[in-house]
Amino acid sequence: MSEALEAGCVPSPVASRKRQAVLEAAAKLFIGQGYGAVSMDAVAKAAGVSKATLYAHFSGKDALFAEIVRNRLSRLKTDSATVANHALPPRESLRAMGQHWMRFMLAPRTLAIYRIVVGEGTRFPDLARAFHAAGPDQGLAWMTAWVEEEIRLGRLRADTNAQRAAEQMVGLLRGNLYLRSVLGLQTTVTDAEIDEVVDAAAETFLRAYGTEPSPSPAAHAT
Amino acid sequence: MSEALEAGCVPSPVASRKRQAVLEAAAKLFIGQGYGAVSMDAVAKAAGVSKATLYAHFSGKDALFAEIVRNRLSRLKTDSATVANHALPPRESLRAMGQHWMRFMLAPRTLAIYRIVVGEGTRFPDLARAFHAAGPDQGLAWMTAWVEEEIRLGRLRADTNAQRAAEQMVGLLRGNLYLRSVLGLQTTVTDAEIDEVVDAAAETFLRAYGTEPSPSPAAHAT
DNA sequence: GTCTATATTGGGATAGAC
DNA sequence: GTCTATCCCAATATAGAC
Structure with missing residues (x-):
């Protein structure tokens, strides 16, 4: 130059x-x-x-906005590199991943970006694509890899469709809590609420896909 | 004139x-x-x-917009009054409800309203409240009632937390398909895709909460 | 590269005739 | 109630000096 x-x-x-x-x-x-x-x-x-x-x-407002979102996404990407763990029993791994996942999704910044991308998605289609690739799609890929490895280790049922199971785990986590947060109806989420949802998700997931018989009988009821 | x-x-x-x-x-x-x-x-x-x-x-743009959304919501409310069924076995009921639910959520109008409410939610908080009450909350209430009745009929496990199970069923349905549609990355959804997701959701739900032993052994894999 | 000051357009809202 | 024509402001974007 x-x-x-x-x-x-x-x-x-x-x-x-x-x-x-x-x-x-x-x-x-x-x-x-x-x-x-x-x-x-x-x-x-x-x-x-x-x-x-x-x-x-x-060059303009839209370019500035795109730059912001891209920066934020790349940061989120590195932040989320908390790794799947195969040293612990599946339930504990699921809990740890679920906690991390929930805290990430419910963080005000993450919610704000999601809202903007959803709201302006039709006007910025490539931004929506970038968001999905760097966020949800990436997370899903990690979860799928974890499921595959657990199947290989014999800790999840051998007849499991790994990708679908991963999607379902994510869906189990994203309950009413997430929707209410996205809509701004619930501004604060306690750790206890998160724990509850995560534990319930792990329980349901393992009942459907685990190879251990049936962990704890009545631990699932409130 | x-x-x-x-x-x-x-x-x-x-x-x-x-x-x-x-x-x-x-x-x-x-x-x-x-x-x-x-x-x-x-x-x-x-x-x-x-x-x-x-x-x-x-009186203004916002009032017009609010009126639109309210109209649409009331229509959706009546459209969705497809009733829980207890005459069929749980799997069939879940399938029927799931199909209806998915088609409703993935309909272009429904998606558009969701996008707008999410995007402008911070500017129209009472609209977000109305949306949640008339849409997701209402649907969840119906599903919860269905679960409770099935428990009473002995077709779902007695130790089930009905509300959480209902939330989880909804979460299982809302997979990657929904997110991709919301973001505008996937504009058309085939019936086969919906069927696949719904069947998988019903299978997982019943593995976790059903009282029948274990319906079909390998029917869950792709 | 950075400022002050300004051009310009788009769009929400209104005045007044009929 | 409905129209035509207009006001007026906000907000994007730029011109020109330093």
């Missing part, structure tokens, strides 16, 4: 700083208020830059 | 007709393009009325 190396001009660092400030401010606003409710004026003001600067870095 | 040649005044009928036209046009637009993408100009044009007339009937 032929940057003007004149005195008095500090080209890249400042640009990066401002750019970063814009990205952070915009992320906060979009996540807090959604896409339509946030104006470029508001972003510029929150970032402490002028609108002209903003437009110097991003 | 042809009605204008009446000497007197025909107050209500015309008003109703225009009002209805506005509602229908707006519904079509909102459902097809979402909330933010539709302008009042477009609604007026599509309905064949002027904006002034539009505003004579509805």
Whole structure:
């Protein structure tokens, strides 16, 4: 790159700083208020830059938004790399994965991104695709791999369709709790609520797919 | 205007007709393009009325939108009154309910409303509440009642937590298929796909909660 | 690259005639 | 109740100085 190396001009660092400030401010606003409710004026003001600067870095509101979501997705991807475990008995692994999964899905940021992608999905189809690939699809792939390995280890029934079982496990986790959170009807979720849902999901999953006879008789009732 | 040649005044009928036209046009637009993408100009044009007339009937865009969603919800409510059945064996009832449920959830209109409510939920909190009450909550209540009755009839395990089991059944149905449809990644769903998911959900549910020993040995694998 | 100031359009809402 | 024509503001995007 032929940057003007004149005195008095500090080209890249400042640009990066401002750019970063814009990205952070915009992320906060979009996540807090959604896409339509946030104006470029508001972003510029929150970032402490002028609108002209903003437009110097991003070609428009949609490009800025896409950049935000992509950043967030890549971060989520690495955050979620909590690995399937085969050292513990299946129930314990399922519990651990379920807990992690639920906390991730119910985190305010995750919910906010989901809401935006769903709401604006028809206007940003490739964003919806990217979201699904980096989020749900990735998670499903991990879960499927775990199921396959457990089958191989003889701890899940040999006649199990691994992918469908994985989908079902995810479905069992995503109960009313998730829907209520997505709709904003329930703003706080306690650890006890999560534990309850996760334990019940693991129990049902193992009754359907486990090879151990029938773990605990009445432990499933409230 | 042809009605204008009446000497007197025909107050209500015309008003109703225009009002209805506005509602229908707006519904079509909102459902097809979402909330933010539709302008009042477009609604007026599509309905064949002027904006002034539009505003004579509805106080604003949000009120019009709320009216649409409420209409749609009440219609859905009656549509969904397909009743739980206790004459058939549990597996057949589950299949029938599951099929109906899936077709309902995957219908373009239902998906569109869900998308809008999720996307604009933070701006219209009472709409989100109404949606949940008339849709998911209602459906869950029906399913819970069905489970309770089946328990009473001895066809599901006596130690079953009916509400949680109902939630889980719904979760089992809502697999990747639903998410992909919501995100617009999959625009058409075949009956075969639905059947597959529903059958698998019923199988898993009955393995976990059924009292019959173990219905069909290898019928669950692909 | 960054600012201040401004251009421009889209769209929600209204005034007044009929 | 309904129309035509208009107001008015908000919000995207840009021009031009430094």
